[in-house]
Amino acid sequence: MSGVRRARPWLGTIVDIRVDGVDTPRALRAIEAAFAEIASVHRLMSFHAEDSDLARLRLAPAGAPVRVNARTYEVLEWSLRIAAVSDGAFDPTVAAALVERGVLSVPRSIFVPAACADWRDIELLADERVRLRKPLWLDLGGIAKGYAVDRAIAVLHAHGAIHACVDAGGDLRVAGTRAERIAVRAADGGIFTALELSEGALATSTSGNAQHMQGASRHAITAGITASVAAATCMAADALTKVVLANPAAAHTALRIFGAQGRVHEPHRGWRALDLAA
Amino acid sequence: MQVRWLLPIGIGAAATVQVAHAVQYMTVAQAQQAAFAHAARFVPIAADIDTTALGAPAGWKPLIWRVQNASETSGWFFEDAVIGKSELITYALALDASGRITALEVLEYRESHGGEVRLAGWRNQFQGKSVADPVALDRDIRNISGATLSCRHLTEGVHRLLQLYAHVLAARR
Numbered sequence: 001m002s003g004v005r006r007a008r009p010w011l012g013t014i015v016d017i018r019v020d021g022v023d024t025p026r027a028l029r030a031i032e033a034a035f036a037e038i039a040s041v042h043r044l045m046s047f048h049a050e051d052s053d054l055a056r057l058r059l060a061p062a063g064a065p066v067r068v069n070a071r072t073y074e075v076l077e078w079s080l081r082i083a084a085v086s087d088g089a090f091d092p093t094v095a096a097a098l099v100e101r102g103v104l105s106v107p108r109s110i111f112v113p114a115a116c117a118d119w120r121d122i123e124l125l126a127d128e129r130v131r132l133r134k135p136l137w138l139d140l141g142g143i144a145k146g147y148a149v150d151r152a153i154a155v156l157h158a159h160g161a162i163h164a165c166v167d168a169g170g171d172l173r174v175a176g177t178r179a180e181r182i183a184v185r186a187a188d189g190g191i192f193t194a195l196e197l198s199e200g201a202l203a204t205s206t207s208g209n210a211q212h213m214q215g216a217s218r219h220a221i222t223a224g225i226t227a228s229v230a231a232a233t234c235m236a237a238d239a240l241t242k243v244v245l246a247n248p249a250a251a252h253t254a255l256r257i258f259g260a261q262g263r264v265h266e267p268h269r270g271w272r273a274l275d276l277a278a
Numbered sequence: 279m280q281v282r283w284l285l286p287i288g289i290g291a292a293a294t295v296q297v298a299h300a301v302q303y304m305t306v307a308q309a310q311q312a313a314f315a316h317a318a319r320f321v322p323i324a325a326d327i328d329t330t331a332l333g334a335p336a337g338w339k340p341l342i343w344r345v346q347n348a349s350e351t352s353g354w355f356f357e358d359a360v361i362g363k364s365e366l367i368t369y370a371l372a373l374d375a376s377g378r379i380t381a382l383e384v385l386e387y388r389e390s391h392g393g394e395v396r397l398a399g400w401r402n403q404f405q406g407k408s409v410a411d412p413v414a415l416d417r418d419i420r421n422i423s424g425a426t427l428s429c430r431h432l433t434e435g436v437h438r439l440l441q442l443y444a445h446v447l448a449a450r451r
Contacts, residue, residue: 007303007384009429014367014384016301016421028312165420169427179280185424189364191299193284193419200279204423228423232279263285271285 003163006031010038011145013169019156020163020176030159034152034166041148044069045140047095047104054138058109062135065125073128075140075147075235082143082239083119083215085254089246090239091119091215095139104139111135119215146203146238149173153234166234173201173234186226186265194228194263201234205241214246224267231260248274299422300388306357306370310343313372313381314353319346325446332441340439342447351375354447357385360435365389367432371439377448382436 003020004027017034019027046052053072060066068076079092096113098104117136125131140147145168152166153175163176174180174197184194187206195202208223227244231237236258244251248264251274255262262274304312310320320343329338340358344351354373359366366388372381 005301005303007301007387008382009384009432012429013427014387014429014432016303016384016387018420167421167423169429170423172421172423177280179282180420181284181418183419183422183424184285185422191422191424192286194423195284196280196282198280200281202423206424226424230279230281259279261281261283263283270288272287273283 004028004031006035008035010035010042011148011168013145015148015152015169016165016167017152017156018165018167019161020178022161026160030156030161030164033159034155037151037155038148038168041071041144041151044072045075045144045147047139047141048107050108054140055107057130057132058107058111058137060110062111062132065129065131067127067129070128071147071151072140073124073130075144076122076124076130076138078147078235079140079143079239080119080122080124082236082243082254082258085257086215086243086246086251088119088215089243089250089254090142092138092140092142093118093122093136094215094218095137097218098139099137107137109137113137142242143235143239145169145171146201146234146236149201149234149238168234171201171203171234171238174198184226184228184263184265187224188267192265192271195230197230200230200232201237202228202230203234203237203241204228205238205245207245215242226265227262228265229255229260229262231258236260244274299419300386301420302386304370304383304385306341306385309357309370309372309381309383309385310345310355312383313355313370314345316347318348320344320355321346323447323450325442327442327446332438332445334438338438340442342442344447344450345372353380354443356439356442358435358439360431362428362431365427365431369432369435371436373440373443377440377443379436379440384432 005018007014007016017031044053053068057066082090113136114134117134121133123131149166149168153173156164165174177198179196179198181196183191185191205227207225227241229237229240240260243254244262265271323342323344340356343355345353356371359368368386370383374380
């Protein structure tokens with residue numbers, strides 16, 4: 001059985017879902033439900049949409065608890081965990097600096113973000129409420145896509161699809177024990193046969209166009225670097241690529257904590273492994 | 279997680295795999311059936327398209343169908359293609375009788391590397407080739423992880439089709 005494969009534009013990219021090993025009507029129902037879940041994550045965590053959870057946090061006075069969707073809360077929990085183990089190299093509060101550089105357009109907000117605010121100013125309270133200790137703008141662009149992929153895989157599983165692949169513009173997760181061969185596209189456009197993967201995720205990020213920024217220092221990352229991370233979940237893989245781009249030498253700890261493996265490509269050095277287990 | 283890395287390490291072994299990646303997701307007929315399960319007929323429509331007025335590229339010519347149940351128009355169906363820096367995307371858009379989007383599906387996705395997709399030579403390599411017959415490909419590779427592909431061109435294409443509907447087709451119900 002060759003499987004059923006569909007693709008639709010979501011999350012600012014094209015999301016490709018493939019289901020193998022079940023009959024077509026069942027695969028189509030599973031894929032439809034998975035796209036609906038991706039649409040929900042997209043709406044909740046969009047930086048610009050006026051009714052997203054992130055927009056609601058910008059439209060409430062800083063310091064006031066705001067209730068968010070359970071999914072947004074979960075992504076924030078993971079964001080803070082990754083920010084902590086990376087010493088802020090991954091930081092979901094870099095939005096204001098990205099707006100300043102013209103990478104993101106200015107969002108509607110009732111406050112001006114404080115320059116000194118960072119991930120430590122996000123407080124997660126009981127009952128899925130979030131409190132911002134300082135005025136800041138949240139941007140989950142570095143992790144929400146991976147989370148959406150994980151949610152889609154969970155929905156496919158719930159619909160009986162065991163062998164599947166969800167690929168959100170290159171951040172992907174393979175479900176099932178059959179190994180899939182995956183290529184990686186480096187920043188210079190070169191494509192490399194990269195790995196065989198089963199029951200896991202792979203995300204790749206490249207630096208350039210100033211869209212990535214070292215969280216702690218707010219410095220733009222040198223262009224032309226490609227980071228690929230394999231991890232159990234696509235959310236971890238997605239976020240950890242940003243940690244690797246920010247500082248490849250210091251990414252070991254974060255990768256180890258999440259049981260992840262990383263590879264970095266630089267124009268004049270080729271590929272190298274970041275994990276000792278490789 | 280089970281991982282077996284195949285990447286060459288170091289500059290010496292940096293052999294690039296040349297890939298012309300292509301995926302066919304749906305045929306036009308499949309997309310039509312999925313969007314209008316009970317539709318009776320798909321009637322091709324020839325429309326004079328003023329590309330300048332719609333801000334569309336010269337020569338833009340999407341395929342248009344009026345969807346009819348008995349003599350009633352129950353919706354519209356379009357097949358169009360958009361070109362990005364290195365990708366060519368064919369997609370289908372379905373509208374209900376009032377012009378609301380009911381389905382948007384990528385039909386085919388093709389990408390190449392080492393050149394701009396607008397170059398005639400690049401596009402010609404696909405002439406007469408089906409997706410099942412890719413140009414040069416590690417056949418085991420079904421996904422590529424990498425610099426996230428933008429859906430901007432596709433979004434722009436959908437906006438053009440909605441303009442076309444509003445200015446040309448809506449009056450033809």
